[in-house]
Amino acid sequence: MPASKIAIVTGGSRGLGRNTVLRLAERGIDTVFTYHVNRAAADEVLAKARATGSRSAALKLDTGDASAFDAFVTTLRDTLREWGADRFDYLVNNAGNSHHNRIENTTEAELDALYNIHFKGVFFLTQKLLPLIRDGGRIVNVSSGLTRIIVPESGPYGSMKAAVETLTRYLAKELGPRRIAVNVVAPGAVETDFSGGIVRDNPEMNRRIGEMTALGRPGVPDDIGPMIASLLSEDNRWINAQRIEVSGGLAI
Numbered sequence: 001m002p003a004s005k006i007a008i009v010t011g012g013s014r015g016l017g018r019n020t021v022l023r024l025a026e027r028g029i030d031t032v033f034t035y036h037v038n039r040a041a042a043d044e045v046l047a048k049a050r051a052t053g054s055r056s057a058a059l060k061l062d063t064g065d066a067s068a069f070d071a072f073v074t075t076l077r078d079t080l081r082e083w084g085a086d087r088f089d090y091l092v093n094n095a096g097n098s099h100h101n102r103i104e105n106t107t108e109a110e111l112d113a114l115y116n117i118h119f120k121g122v123f124f125l126t127q128k129l130l131p132l133i134r135d136g137g138r139i140v141n142v143s144s145g146l147t148r149i150i151v152p153e154s155g156p157y158g159s160m161k162a163a164v165e166t167l168t169r170y171l172a173k174e175l176g177p178r179r180i181a182v183n184v185v186a187p188g189a190v191e192t193d194f195s196g197g198i199v200r201d202n203p204e205m206n207r208r209i210g211e212m213t214a215l216g217r218p219g220v221p222d223d224i225g226p227m228i229a230s231l232l233s234e235d236n237r238w239i240n241a242q243r244i245e246v247s248g249g250l251a252i
Helices: 015-026 039-051 066-082 108-132 155-174 194-201 203-212 221-231
Strands: 006-009 030-035 056-060 088-093 133-142 181-187 243-246
Touching: 006 015, 015 030, 015 039, 015 088, 015 221, 030 039, 030 066, 039 056, 056 066, 066 108, 088 108, 108 133, 108 155, 133 155, 133 221, 155 181, 181 221, 194 203, 221 243
Parallel strands: 006 030, 006 088, 030 056, 088 133, 133 181, 181 243
Antiparallel strands: none
């Protein structure tokens, strides 16, 4: 078995997932991360992660397509075997996309797409990976401040994230005998390309978020990735079944 820990991060080629991969790599943790379509972005993350001296691999996966999970697990097993391992230590369910529509206008197809990636995907990918997680490992699911803060046209998205928060507590209970801690991190508004980059690229939106936040600005990826990395550490081994909002005090 390798001495270093191994983390699986979904959606690791961009945004918060990218930052999480790099912060883990800086801590000496080997990473396998997924990307959906942008191989060039994944290669950039790979280069940066490997430059820290940690091992890293990028695997293509549509986390909204549960039928692809068996093949992904096979490829993951092969990757772990190349590293001299048959298990991994940490799972970060981060992959997702945005959706903005009123409940009354949301179509069945839109809701199905949200469900597939934000809940069904998290549920079944975690299920498929449970045999590969070492006892005493960690799972972090990524939710959203929108489960607490009611924002127009965010009901369908926020509802899916609320389901993930409930799933987190049930997982924590069921996996307790294996000493696997499961928590959920809920970022606030963050300057990434999420939602078309509106928080990052729209000065008026950026200003408004800053005014709504106790610490006076929107979040940036480096506010979130290090927190997730630290939550996986042994120092935080007794944190379990918790929703941890990382928003700088948004809308309090």
